[in-house]
Amino acid sequence: MGRLLPLLLMAAGMPAWTAQPVRARHAMVVTRERHATQAGVAVLRAGGNAVDAAVAVGFALAVTHPTAGNIGGGGFMLVRLADGRTAFIDFRERAPKAASRNMYLDSSGKPTEDSTIGYRASGVPGTVRGLEYASQKYGKKPWEEMLRPAMELASKGFPVSYGTAQSLRSSARGLSRFPESKRIFLRDGKYYEAGETFVQPELGRTLERIARLGAKDFYEGETARLLAQDMAEHGGLITAADLKSYTVKERRPLTGSYRGYSIVTAPPPSSGGVGILQMLGVLEGTGYEKAGAGSATAVHYMTEAMRRYFADRAEHLGDADFVKVPLSGLLDPNYILKLRKSIEAERATPSSQVHAGVFTGHESAKTTHYTIADAEGNIAAVTYTLNGGYGSKVTSAGLGFLLNNEMDDFAPKPGEANMYGLIQGEANAIQPGKTPLSSMTPAIVLRDGKPYLALGSPGGPTIINTVLEVIVNVLDFGMNVQDAVNWPRFHHQWMPDELRLEPGYSPDTIALLEKRGYTVKPVNAQGEVAAIRFINGWLEGAPDPRTEGTAEGY
Numbered sequence: 377m378g379r380l381l382p383l384l385l386m387a388a389g390m391p392a393w394t395a396q397p398v399r400a401r402h403a404m405v406v407t408r409e410r411h412a413t414q415a416g417v418a419v420l421r422a423g424g425n426a427v428d429a430a431v432a433v434g435f436a437l438a439v440t441h442p443t444a445g446n447i448g449g450g451g452f453m454l455v456r457l458a459d460g461r462t463a464f465i466d467f468r469e470r471a472p473k474a475a476s477r478n479m480y481l482d483s484s485g486k487p488t489e490d491s492t493i494g495y496r497a498s499g500v501p502g503t504v505r506g507l508e509y510a511s512q513k514y515g516k517k518p519w520e521e522m523l524r525p526a527m528e529l530a531s532k533g534f535p536v537s538y539g540t541a542q543s544l545r546s547s548a549r550g551l552s553r554f555p556e557s558k559r560i561f562l563r564d565g566k567y568y569e570a571g572e573t574f575v576q577p578e579l580g581r582t583l584e585r586i587a588r589l590g591a592k593d594f595y596e597g598e599t600a601r602l603l604a605q606d607m608a609e610h611g612g613l614i615t616a617a618d619l620k621s622y623t624v625k626e627r628r629p630l631t632g633s634y635r636g637y638s639i640v641t642a643p644p645p646s647s648g649g650v651g652i653l654q655m656l657g658v659l660e661g662t663g664y665e666k667a668g669a670g671s672a673t674a675v676h677y678m679t680e681a682m683r684r685y686f687a688d689r690a691e692h693l694g695d696a697d698f699v700k701v702p703l704s705g706l707l708d709p710n711y712i713l714k715l716r717k718s719i720e721a722e723r724a725t726p727s728s729q730v731h732a733g734v735f736t737g738h739e740s741a742k743t744t745h746y747t748i749a750d751a752e753g754n755i756a757a758v759t760y761t762l763n764g765g766y767g768s769k770v771t772s773a774g775l776g777f778l779l780n781n782e783m784d785d786f787a788p789k790p791g792e793a794n795m796y797g798l799i800q801g802e803a804n805a806i807q808p809g810k811t812p813l814s815s816m817t818p819a820i821v822l823r824d825g826k827p828y829l830a831l832g833s834p835g836g837p838t839i840i841n842t843v844l845e846v847i848v849n850v851l852d853f854g855m856n857v858q859d860a861v862n863w864p865r866f867h868h869q870w871m872p873d874e875l876r877l878e879p880g881y882s883p884d885t886i887a888l889l890e891k892r893g894y895t896v897k898p899v900n901a902q903g904e905v906a907a908i909r910f911i912n913g914w915l916e917g918a919p920d921p922r923t924e925g926t927a928e929g930y
C-alpha cells in the first residue's frame with residue numbers, strides 16, 4: 377500500500393506530494409484545539425446540528441484555548457442552513473456607555489496603553505448572549521447539554537498542550553500584572569508544562585451557572601454582579617446597566633460573486649467581507665493567476681489589490697449602525713474597474729499615491745476561528761476573540777475568565793496607528809454603544825448554489841488577506857484545501873507600505889518583488905485557518921499546520 381498510494385493519488389488527478397486534508401462523508405469539525413474539536417464531533421454524533429456543535433465548541437475553547445477562546449469577548453457566527461437560508465450573528469463587544477472619543481489619550485493627546493491592557497480596555501462582552509441566541513434560533517439541542525463538555529474540561533481539567541504552555545509563558549509579563557490571572561494562568565509563577573493538567577474551578581462554576589440559568593446569569597445575574605463590582609473597584613467602564621442592555625445583532629450576510637462562485641461573508645462591523653469582495657473583483661479578469669501561485673506576478677497583483685482596499689478601509693469602514701459605510705460604492709463595478717486599471721503590471725504603486733475612493737453616498741495577538749459542517753448540510757463558521765492574546769489580561773475575582781481588550785479595535789486616535797499598526801479614521805472613532813470595526817471574516821463559497829468551501833482565520837487585519845489567499849489558492853490555483861491552507865502567506869495593509877512574507881518565498885522571487893519596488897519584510901506566521909471543502913460527496917477538513925488545530929469527521 378505504501379508504494380501504491382502515490383500511484384492511486386496520481387490516478388485521482390492529484391500530485392502525490394499534496395498535503396492531505398481529513399476526509400469524511402457526513403460531518404466535519406475543524407478547530408484550533410483537539411478537545412474542542414472532539415466536543416463538537418460528540419455533539420454532532422448525538423444528533424446536534426452544526427450550530428449546536430458551534431455553541432459547544434465556543435464554550436470548550438473558552439476553557440482549553442484561553443488566549444482566544446472566551447466568554448469575556450465577542451465575535452461573529454456565519455450560518456448557512458441546508459435549505460439555503462443564511463444568517464450572520466454579530467455578538468461582538470460594544471463600547472460601554474461611559475466610553476468617549478478621547479478616553480485613551482493622555483493630557484498631551486498621546487494614546488496610552490489603556491486600550492490594550494487592564495480594566496479600561498474591555499468592551500461589553502457578547503459571546504454568551506451570542507451563543508445563546510444562535511442556540512435558541514438555529515440549534516436543536518438543549519442549552520445545558522452544549523455546555524457540558526466545557527464544564528467538564530474546566531472542573532476536571534485537561535492536559536496542557538505544548539503550544540499552550542509556551543503561549544502562557546510568553547504572556548507572563550502582562551498576565552502577572554493582575555493577581556487573579558497570575559494565580560490561574562501562571563500558577564503564581566510555577567508555569568504549566570506540556571502534559572500537566574489544568575483545572576479551572578472558578579470558570580467551571582461560572583459555566584455551570586450559565587448552563588443552569590442561561591445567558592441571563594452573565595448579563596443580569598451573579599456573574600454580572602461580580603463583574604460589574606470588580607470593574608467598579610478597578611476603574612473599569614462596564615456597569616451592570618451595560619451588561620443588562622447588551623444585545624446580539626443578527627445581520628444579513630454580505631454576498632457577491634467571483635468567477636461564477638457565490639460568496640457569503642461578513643458585513644460591517646466587519647471590514648473583511650467587503651474587503652475580499654472588492655479584492656476578488658479587482659483580480660478578476662487580470663489573468664494574474666496564469667503566473668502561478670507564489671510567483672512575483674501573482675503576489676504583485678494581489679498585493680496591489682490589498683493596498684487599495686486597506687486605503688479604503690482606513691477611511692470608510694466602521695459600525696454601519698453609527699456611521700455611513702458606502703458599501704455599494706466600495707463594491708461598485710465601475711469603481712473596481714478603476715482600481716484594477718490603476719495597477720501597473722511591473723511596478724508597485726507607492727502607498728503615498730494610493731488614496732481611499734470618494735463616494736457620494738508586539739504583543740502576541742490571538743483570535744480563533746472554527747468551521748463546522750453537519751450531516752444535514754448546515755454550516756457554522758465562527759470567528760471569536762478577546763482581541764489580543766489573553767485580551768486585557770484581566771481575570772475578574774471569582775469568575776475565572778479573561779476579559780477582552782476589544783476597545784483597541786476602535787481608532788483610539790483617528791489617523792494614528794493602533795496595536796496592529798493599522799490606521800483608521802473617524803468612521804471608527806469611539807462612541808458609547810458602538811461596535812469597534814473588525815477584520816474577522818468568516819466566509820462560505822458556493823458553487824452552483826451548493827457549499828464548496830467554508831473558512832476563516834484569526835490575525836487582526838491579516839485575516840482579510842489570509843481568507844482571500846486561501847480562496848484564490850483553491851479557486852484560481854487549483855490547490856486542494858489542505859495545500860491551500862498550508863501555502864505561504866503574505867500581507868499588505870496600505871500603511872505601513874511594506875509587503876510581509878511568510879517563509880517559503882524563494883530569494884529570486886523576493887528579488888523580483890524588490891525590483892518592482894516593494895519593501896519586503898519577513899514574518900514568522902500569518903493566520904490560523906480552519907477550512908472545510910465540500911467535493912464529490914466528501915467533506916475535506918483542513919486545520920492549519922501553523923497551529924495545534926485538528927479536523928475530525930465521520
Ligand code: DON
Nearest residue numbers: 741742743814815834835836
Ligand atoms: O476583530 C478584529 O479584527 C480583531 N479583534 C481580531 C484580532 C485577532 O485576530 C488577533 N489574532 N491573531
